[in-house]
Amino acid sequence: MSLTSNEQQQLTQALAALQQQIHDELRRHQPQYFQVEAGAGDDAIADVLSHDAVAQYLHQHTEWQALQRARARLSENVSDVCIECGETIPFVRLQAEPTAERCIACQTALEANEHRLHLHPHSSM
Numbered sequence: 394m395s396l397t398s399n400e401q402q403q404l405t406q407a408l409a410a411l412q413q414q415i416h417d418e419l420r421r422h423q424p425q426y427f428q429v430e431a432g433a434g435d436d437a438i439a440d441v442l443s444h445d446a447v448a449q450y451l452h453q454h455t456e457w458q459a460l461q462r463a464r465a466r467l468s469e470n471v472s473d474v475c476i477e478c479g480e481t482i483p484f485v486r487l488q489a490e491p492t493a494e495r496c497i498a499c500q501t502a503l504e505a506n507e508h509r510l511h512l513h514p515h516s517s518m
C-alpha cells in the first residue's frame with residue numbers, strides 16, 4: 394500500500410459518493426425498499442439497506458459488489474494493489490475509477506479476453 398492518507402481520504406470520499414449514487418438509483422427503481430425510511434437520516438438508510446430483500450437485490454448489483462470489494466480493499470490498505478499481478482495501481486486510475494482492482498495491463502488483458510479480441514497488450518514500460 395503506497396497511498397498517502399490524503400489519497401486514502403479521497404478514495405473513501407469517492408466510494409461514499411458512489412454508494413450514495415447507488416442508493417439514489419435503488420430508491421428510484423425500487424422505492425418499495427425505502428418505505429420504512431420516511432424522511433429519516435442516513436442511519437435509517439443503512440438499516441433499510443440491511444433488509445434481506447435489499448441485500449438480495451444489491452447482491453445482484455455488479456456496481457454494488459464492486460463497491461463492497463473496493464471498501465474492503467480500502468480497509469485492508471490494498472486499494473492500489475492489482476488483484477491479478479500484485480503491481481501498484483496508479484492513484485490517477487483509482488481517482489478515475491474508485492472501484493478499480495486491476496492495474497491497466499491486467500484490466501486491458503481481461504477486457505481483451507472478455508471481448509475475445511486480440512488487442513495489443515501494453516508490453517512497453
Ligand SMILES: [Zn+2]
Pocket residue numbers: 475476477478479480495496497498499500
Ligand atoms: Zn496487474
